[in-house]
Amino acid sequence: MPIPADDRRARILDTVRALGTVRVVDLAERLGLPAVTVRRDVAALADAGRLRRTHGSVSAGGPGPGGPASGAPGSAPAPAPAPDRPAEAVTLGLLVPAVVQYFDEVITGARTAAAGAGVHLVLGISSYEASADRVQVDQLLASGVQGLLLAPNWSAADRPEEHAWVAELPVPAVLLERRPAPGSPAAALDAVGSDHRHGVLLALRHLTGLGHRRVALAARTDTWTAHQVRQGYAEACRTLDLPAEPVIDVLTPAAGVDDVAARLAGAVSGGLGAALVHNDQDALQLLPLLRARGVRVPGDLALVSYDDVFAALGAPPLTAVAPPKRAVGAAAVDLLVRRLGAGGGALPVHHLELLPDLTVRESSGG
CATH class of the missing domain: 3.40.50.2300 (Response regulator)
Known part of the structure; x- marks a missing residue:
């Protein structure tokens, strides 16, 4: 059965008074309570002037060393903390x-x-x-x-x-x-x-708005964002009623990009008109490799990159999805x-x- 808040806080007060000063983490362990619960109760007690908090620790007493407890006759009330701000610098x-x-x-x-x-x-x-x-x-x-x-x-x-x-x-x-x-x-x-799924949908919607009905995805496999982009591609294809092309794996910036260029060039000769590439660094490396294979961007292949970190530095500058980093x-x-x-x-x-x-x-x- 959960312990009522008043009982928890009474136990906290008794323990802190016995120990003098104690870290909130140690206090929670001593009481056998979740740290987040103890932290919340300590904040309430500190706001009421019954405890003092300083950088992860709590001590007995009111607003200041040797000062009167909150509510004592003749004492000035402790200043209220700013709304939605910590009671002390953290x-x-x-x-x-x-x-x-x-x-x-x-x-x-x-x-x-x-x-x-x-x-x-x-x-x-x-x-x-x-x-x-x-x-x-x-x-x-x-x-x-x-x-x-x-x-x-x-x-x-x-x-x-x-x-x-x-x-x-x-x-x-x-x-x-x-x-x-x-x-x-x-x-x-x-x-x-x-919301990377939304970002992919933006890219594919832009490309379909330009008349493209086949859009490939070239993406990494080694990051959380890459997996979100891959999932977003499958969802966007369903939403826009596009055929989902086989995803082209991009391994690392140092290896695999030449293979990606070869596969994209082959797909262009088979009718592919557009591609989304995760991320900017790989997309920028693809540009000269595609040119060497006779594929013009955007003349033969409309290209969009993902991240918009370096995309503006491409030749040509890359249209890019820009997460709100x-x-x-x-x-x-x-x-x-x-x-x-x-x-x-x-x-x-x-x-x-x-x-x-x-x-x-x-x-x-x-």
Whole structure:
């Protein structure tokens, strides 16, 4: 049976008074309660002037050392915290799989939002290996962060239970550019990301609007976004009543692009008129390889790239799907700050998907 909030908070007060100062994580473990619940109760008690919070720890007393308790005769009331803001300055940890241009923009958006909210941001960089995520997260937690922004290394082959560890973290967390499986433990976390399925639909709708009825997809297999793009392609073909072409695998920027160019050139000779390529880097490498095979872009093949990081630098400049990378970073920070300011659990869980745009340039023709 759940413990009533008043009873929980009385136990928290008794424990903190006995210990003097204790980390919220240790307090939750001592009481046998979920950390997010204890964090919410501690926030309520601190707002009432019955406890003090300082950077992940809590201590007995009112608003200040030696000061009167809130509500004592003749005492001034403690200033109320700003709505939807943490009661004290906090540090947020940000985990990204690599500092590449895509996540550079996500980081920029997060930094701008963090500065506006008066919180500090600490960056953890993982490799594209799932095992490295937990090491980096442990280091961020050891540094004293009060919340986490996470872009873990998930793949389509993962089982949902393999993601359960992110739901067991001792501090609130927001997933970045990751969509937790419905019903999985991670689905209880906040998440902010780009709706890549919508982005693919934008690209294919643009190309069909130019009269193309056959649109190929060339995409990577090694990233979360690539899998979302592949799923979006199948859905968009059904929505637009297009035949789904066999997806052309792009291996890495250093290998496989020449093979992709050969397959696209062969498909053009068989009547293919358009292609979507994930990502910009691979699409840019394809341009000279296609020219060498006598395929003109956009004369013979209308080309759209995905990410819009380097697309404008192509010859010709590439029409591109542009996920709202900076807005994702900013929205994630804003949500986490609100979550901390509301004491952890006062807000419903948010799964936010921001819609990409399509930037039309020369490569798609028309």
